Amino acid sequence: MSHPFTQPLVDRRTALSTLGGGLGSLGFASALQAAGELPAGCHFPGKAKRVIHLFMNGGPFGPDFFDPKPALTKYAGQRPEGADLRTERPTGGLMGVPYQYSHHGQSGLPISELLPLTAKHADDLCVLRSCYTDNPNHGPALLLMNNGTMTPKVPSMGAWMSYGLGTENRNLPSYMVLCPGKPVRFSILWNSAFLPSKHQGVYINHSKIDPDHMIPWLRNESIAPDDQRRQLDLAKRLNQNHLQSRGGLDQALEGRIEAMETAYRMQFEATDAFDIQREPESIREAYGSSHFSNGCLLARRLSERGVRFIQVYYGNGQPWDTHSGHDEKTRKLAADIDRSIAALLEDLKQRGLLEDTLVVWGGEFGRTPVTENSNGRDHNPHGFTMWMAGGGIRGGYAYGATDEFGFKAVEKPLHVHDFHATVLHQLGVDHERLTYRYAGRDFRLTDVYGNVPREILT
């Protein structure tokens, strides 16, 4: 692994990091792609080419959806041993989950009545019931989930993916973050830190669905495409001229000429990619009309176009942070995500995309089985639920277990580092070998941790 500022001979990684995503823009990059059976950046053949991360910011409660815990109703109001774990705030007795569970699909995966449409895809879901994290506070937990560490100083997982694998579509950025507003901690969650800045997530606030509201400077109303093409033709000739007068051998100059052309094409490609109004009415209808529906639909359009990593944050702030009125809020949130997620999975499947797209669902942590403010639930880092689907993941399966109250992961605990290792693994990347030398040492997304739970892989 070379240091980007000092290595004179262009190795592949340096080429990737200096060419602005223009893979194939220079001969050697295309040659590499053509010669290897492996896509650039992969350590082994990966089952997934891209990832969609549905982020329930604030933290959902697993037993509401995928992790049935009848003991909560049985001992409601009590605080038996094991239900007194320390979380962020003072908590009371156990609070029952008022939803009925039934078994779904051939696998018989139990899913609660809150997600009737998603439940139809039970055989695609791998429910990770034993996730845990290190801190019961939003900031650190968000950072751990997104950046692999609790302090804001290292790259986000999307930046690592972009850095490691580049982009499949040179007309679009490789990492996009969709949020109708701003999640807590904001841009730190998709930063590139010491990786080249082109790897940072491109944040898109899709609360307005016009494409030119989403991508900075995507359109220029004052000029027609043909006129701009003429302008670019002139730019290209002058830049070529300049390059020739400087010996004709400057990669940086060439790279920028190429990037300018890409940008020109991107105006149309991105305008198309981001315009969900081009979808048929039936599809719009299937996804629903909420911000999250639009986010999911955008995620499908982007994954279809080869964007490597797409995060869809559920909403502004932390909508899943139900410290009070938990059940009432959860019903509304569930109804919203159920329809959109079911539509997304269906849509991906129909287009043959689900097999190489890894879909991930979860928050930064879970919630407590015990009450806060009498009808709310506090943050719970000890045990929580996520799920994965597609991209070489074993469907219709529940991995690991929490204790009888759903408080703490007790069986096959899966740390956030393990989650990261698994996502990278599905992309064909060994998390121990995706490194970057900075401040005197090799950094990794997973620090010195991370195990891939083989039994959830197909």
Next chain:
Amino acid sequence: MKAISQLRKGITGSLFFVVGAGLLSIGAEAPWSFTPLTEQAVPVVKNSAWPNTEIDAFILAKLESNQLQPSPKAGKRELLRRLHFTLTGLPPTAEEVAAFDPDKITETIEKLLTSPHYGERWGRHWLDLARYTDTTASWLDSTSSAFLYRDWVVDALNQDMPYDDFIKRQLATDLMPETPPIDNAAIGFLGLSPTYWKELQLPPEIIKTTVADEWEERIDAVGRTFLGITLACARCHDHKTDPITAEDYYAIAGVFASVKLASRPTIPEAEWRPIAKAREAVGKLEEQQKALKKKKPAPEDLDKQLAALTEKVDGIKMATPHYNVATVNGVEEAALFVTGKDDGKHGTKLDYHDGEARDLAMHKRGDPNNVGDIVPRRFLSAFPTEAGKPRPFTNGSGRLDLAHSLVDEAAPLTARVIVNRVWRHHLGRGIVGTPSEFGRAGEEPTHPELLNDLALRFIKNGWSLKWLHREILSSATWQQTSLATEAALRSDPGGKLYSHMPRRRLDVEVWRDAMLAATGELDPSIGGAPGDLESTSFVRRTIYGKVHRRDINKMLRLHDFPDPTAHSPARPETSTPLQQLFSLNSPFVIERSKALANRLTTAEPKTESRVDLAYRLLFQREPTATERSLGLEFLASGEPLERYTQVLLTGNEFLYLD
């Protein structure tokens, strides 16, 4: 000078200066960069006509031993553009190019070094290291006067404050009796440090980790900025490759456990005390007002109660002279203990003992809940004083002691690191390729003797950065052309041997400033509160655009501006399509294109002369015949002039410096 305290007989028998002689051997062997600075014999070269300065002898000797020749001297225009950009970050005018005499380059260097824009350019380089921000998250303490630190840096560089003093003041000017209170702005280096959210409802075991993370952040910033070494990895274990122990780490961490981020006055302490008291009282009254407004049900006489409080607030403000005096983001002496709440209830207390300092116990494997022996605050054991032991930190928190150690016991390393940084900004590549990693994990120097020689002479010349600039810019090495031959590119890939100058992309600030200079709109005023880069009417230099730690302006963000959450040793140069969308479509670029078109139209009636003038304004030269005809052809097809100026402003020639 105390640092150069020892004279030693060299091999040749003549007297040699030695800086930092007392190196202690512990654990891992000291890397090359820790060794004393010794006077170097200037190498003998074959092509004795080429060298201008001592630098050139070192560079040429190595080229010659590799059977290479230096490149020819850059042309007059290339040289002056390079000089202006490197020293001030602004382009020269065509008239300045015409008047420039390369044989009198020393005079030009001198003139540019006295330009106030010099401090702006080099100040920004420093701010990258110092993780400078104007704004932090809303839930953190206000940084509304952060710019006073930025202005302090600019001013200090313009005055050529000796670099050792520059360091000391940023760590401890408030403890230095010789500096006035206004100098407290310097502490922004520490005062604007990133802070991490400490949810005090959580138990102390968790908060202790967050607090320890903050100490690590400070140590990392100090270690990498001043010493070019990563002390932070000794938090969990002895440094694997350098002689830095975990004990060393906690000896320094104690300093940061003994300071608190705080607003500091810019007036004498005695005058400040009553103001601080008044502000505290006002703060409490304002809290009461807030609480009142939230009260449910609202008291019937709410307005009356609020008004009464407002009256009290106004009264205090009126009665306190200089109530609104500027304060700066600094630190004050206070030892922090993270404990449970006094009443034994849920949560954590951050217990600051004002005016006290504390030594930390070792955190075993970095775990603050598993502590070992107490380590007294002191400097790194690899850099003992003449007495043979690391300097103990006894003066309060030890900030000033730490600063003294950096520029005294660790002087060889500190000087090498800053000399290499300055060199890298001028030459495009450091003698050490890893500018903030001078330990064994970093790269070896390509020219260790040269770095040694420059660092030693830098100290002898009073740690003067302007001296260093003169030395580098006067060299034939720096004055080579960037039009490297194919042979030079092949035999000296990456320019490690300095057989030619690299072509370099302008930093985003310089690029934006150069556009404003070309259109004639640039407001060159120095210092003050930051402005909004989103506004197309903001035409001050980019260094005065607001930096928001959590929400960086998108133009900056997309053009490799460093993330201000951590020390940034160097900026990468990436070219991405999103950047080009800025060039194609952003209101800023479109406005500048129009402004330039207006300028051309106003000055010249004929299209042909407008094209010529554009080249003079942007590149300080006449267009070539091809360039002129391409421009005229484009304009003859009916395209508006502003579309042509946009092409020139966003073209490669404008962005890349030869």
